[in-house]
Amino acid sequence: MNINRILTIVLVAASLFLAFRLYRGVQGTIEDREAIQNTENAVIARLKLIREAEIVFQEVNKRYTANWDSLSNFIENGKVPNIQRREEITQVGYGQEIVKVFFDTLGYTPAKERIFKKNFTMNASDNGVFMGYKVKNGDRVIKNQKAYTLKVGDKMQEVPFQEQGVITALASVATGTEVKKGELLVNYWDYAFEPNVDLKKIGEVPGLDGQKFNIFIGKVDKNGVMVQVIEVRDPKPVNPMRKESNEAKGRKPLHFGSKFDVTTSGNWESQ
Structure with a gap:
């Protein structure tokens, strides 16, 4: 075997090796991005569930809760009153009337059903x-x-x-x-969230081995009225590009709510 043939074999082998390394590098990057996206999707799904549970908890108790056990217990065992608003109008003079507003409780719905189920209607x-x-x-x-x-x-x-x-x-x-x-024709429903989620772990961040979301509950002055606010945040984003220093809200760590504004919107919704 002459020297040229040996060099050719070596160069071909080296080229194949470099091509394989390049392929694995590109493939690895794609797989990493997919893994990050899948984890973020799971985090967003959990934040949506926590948000809905906190909103219903606040509706019943007139406050949010920062205690994960209390939130879990409420979902499992709580009840939400079905309130009907009605008015009584009494004429007291020409062009004058008194309006009385009544709120009647027409039974209760289990908190879990209220949180997990979404009702739909279909009209003509x-x-x-x-x-x-x-x-x-x-x-x-x-x-x-x-x-x-x-x-x-x-x-x-x-x-x-x-x-x-x-x-x-x-x-x-x-x-x-x-x-x-x-005209109303059909009523139907579906689950808004995965029904088999382990509610005892509702506060845990998917992919972080038991680490929990950061939760803040406080009050802000809104036109002279103190209003409660809530913020729930991913403490350790799997995406290294998500930083608190980012100017764009959608590029900050995943969270919903705010420490300073009366809102429960999620920053993934602004992307």
Whole structure:
């Protein structure tokens, strides 16, 4: 074997090795980005759940809580009153009236159901003749699945669901009946959050081995009234680009709420 052939083999081997190193470097970067995105998605999902739980907790108790055990216990065992607002108007003179507002409690909903379940309605999409449902009560439906048929003029319209969920009620409308646009036809619901989440670990940051979110609860002066505020923040972002020093809100560590403003918006919603 002459020297040229040996050099050729060495150069080919070196080229293949460098190409492999380059491929692994690029592939590793892609995998790292995917891992960061997946972890951030899990963190955002947990922050959304905490936010909804805190909002309902505040609705019932007139305050937020910084105690994760209290929040977990509320989700598992708490009850949320179903309040109906009504008015009584009494005429007391020409052009004058007294309005009394009453709030009636019409039973209670378990806190977990209120937090985890999202209710949807489906109305008639247009004025027309109702030609029948394509689903039945109790069915689980998917987005864009056909819900009912409506005859508008000479055309038949099969109207799709805009969300997935489980049918809880179908309005009693006979085939051939005229319906008006906006008339309620379907009630259904779906989970807003993963129903099997371990609520005892609700305060833990996904991917941080038991480390918990930083939570702050305080009060700010709003036009002379002290109003409670809340902020829940990821203490150790998996994304090294997320820093508190970043000017853009969407590039700061993931969080919702504010120590200084009356808001529960999440900074991922501003990206």
